[in-house]
Amino acid sequence: xxxxxxxxxxxxxxxxxxxxxxxxxxxxxRSVSWYQQxxxxxxxxxxxxxxxTQRNKGNFPGxxxxxxxxxxxxxxxxxxxxxxxxxxxxxxxxPTTGGTEAFFGxxxxxxxx
Amino acid sequence: GQQLNQSPQSMFIQEGEDVSMNCTSSSIFNxxxxxxxxxxxxxxLLIALYKAGELxxxxxxxxxxxxxxxxxxxxxxxxxxxxVGIYFCAGRSGSQGNLIFGKGTKLSVxx
Numbered sequence: 661x662x663x664x665x666x667x668x669x670x671x672x673x674x675x676x677x678x679x680x681x682x683x684x685x686x687x688x689x690r691s692v693s694w695y696q697q698x699x700x701x702x703x704x705x706x707x708x709x710x711x712x713t714q715r716n717k718g719n720f721p722g723x724x725x726x727x728x729x730x731x732x733x734x735x736x737x738x739x740x741x742x743x744x745x746x747x748x749x750x751x752x753x754x755p756t757t758g759g760t761e762a763f764f765g766x767x768x769x770x771x772x773x
Numbered sequence: 774g775q776q777l778n779q780s781p782q783s784m785f786i787q788e789g790e791d792v793s794m795n796c797t798s799s800s801i802f803n804x805x806x807x808x809x810x811x812x813x814x815x816x817x818l819l820i821a822l823y824k825a826g827e828l829x830x831x832x833x834x835x836x837x838x839x840x841x842x843x844x845x846x847x848x849x850x851x852x853x854x855x856x857v858g859i860y861f862c863a864g865r866s867g868s869q870g871n872l873i874f875g876k877g878t879k880l881s882v883x884x
Contacts, residue, residue: 664815693871703816703861703874716871750815752872761806762863762872764815 662687664753664765672771678739681768685732685753691715692734693762694726697748706749709734710757741772779862779875787883792849794878796862804865805845806872807836809858816861820847852882 665684673679685692694706705718709728726736738745748769752762779796786792796805804823808816820831822838822845829836835848845862859879863872 666815695872695874702876703863703872705871705873708871718871760804761818761821763818764808766813766815769813 664751664763666749666751666765666768668768669766670769670771672773673741674773675741675743677741678737679741679770680735680737681749681751681770683734683736683751683753683765685734685751686763689753689755689763690732691754691757692728692732693752693754694734694736695750695752696720697750697767698746703750706736708757715757738770743772746770746772777862777864777873777875779878781878782876783879783881785881785883786852788852788854790852792852792856792880793846794860794862795844795846796864796875797844798864798873799843800866801842802864802866802873803842805836805838806863806865807834807845807847808861808863810861810877811858819860849880852880854882854884856880857882 667682691710693708696704708716712728723739728734748767750767751765754760754762776799777796806821807819810816820829820836825842826840827838833850837846859877861877862875
């Protein structure tokens with residue numbers, strides 16, 4: 661079974677631009693969660709999608725948004741990029757929402773210059 | 774909000790030694806997960822725990838779900854160089870989907 665696939669692996673953007681990251685979960689998994697990882701803050705929860713609906717949201721500004729498609733693939737979008745948005749963005753796939761294992765992709769390394 | 778305290782922050786050990794690390798929470802969790810992350814990669818799930826008191830092994834790794842449901846422990850026996858990396862604990866409470874992560878324990882192994 662293929663694991664969680666995130667694209668692209670690396671991205672460099674300029675302040676003020678927007679960016680879209682993609683995540684394909686493990687086949688059969690319906691829950692996709694997104695996390696931001698930085699050296700200072702560690703792993704911080706962004707949001708979770710299950711069956712195309714946002715189920716839970718972390719404490720991030722509205723510039724961070726996401727969606728999930730009928731095939732469970734998910735995208736997250738960050739608008740009006742700031743230098744502080746530079747981070748490793750990780751996607752986690754779970755069979756259902758809540759209470760089960762979460763399997764992570766390799767992440768997208770976003771650098772904002 | 775919920776916080777996880779993971780300790781120690783870092784460990785420098787000799788190959789062959791045993792390792793212990795733990796996480797404590799300010800609130801009750803119903804799931805504990807332990808991950809290992811190598812540089813530039815995503816976290817890899819090592820062990821999942823779902824019941825208070827549960828003790829689960831995965832090769833040389835053993836983890837326990839504390840009976841108070843506010844802590845968890847990970848032990849690595851007979852460490853080897855490939856154990857090097859950052860180990861994270863993560864917990865989940867209630868039926869929400871998000872995980873709360875510890876800050877990680879950076880493990881270095883001297884051959």
